[in-house]
Amino acid sequence: MFKSFKKTIAFLPFLLMLLAFQSHKFYVSVTNLEYREDQKSIQIISKVFVDDFEDILELRYAEEVTLSPESETKNANLLIEKYVKTKLKVEVNGQSLPLNFIGKKYKHDQIHLFIEITQVDDFNRVEVTNLILTDLFDDQKNLIHFKKDGKTKSAVIIKSDPKALLKFN
Incomplete structure (x- = not known):
């Protein structure tokens, strides 16, 4: 019995190492927003994984979508724009902006x-x-970073709490 226990203990670090290398997919996007007072604009860059974005566009619009510089679906920009405008919203002082x-x-x-x-x-x-992507993944996390007047405010947005209110003084 003691030998069996020693073998189990000796095997435990190996088992933990194997478990540590198993892949787990994280569902995260990062969106950077910056208010440019000199241009009176908010500039936005949203970063998402290509394969996830292809999947959501296919699911949403019931057509095959390929996103790559070499072989992109003909109407990819139209589908992307349509999707983004339904999933991303920005309100300034209570007013929704296009x-x-x-x-x-x-x-x-x-x-x-x-x-x-x-x-x-x-x-x-x-x-x-x-x-974005919350209709594909329930555990999707959308990180936002909003920069204004040299200050950055950040938030994590999830499906059950899809809005972040940021205040600048």
């Missing part, structure tokens, strides 16, 4: 989405709603 999808860039396994909101007067409070 998003302008500027374009995208592929970087490794991510797609960077470039969005702008124009004609934005100075403000002291902003509410960001970010439901």
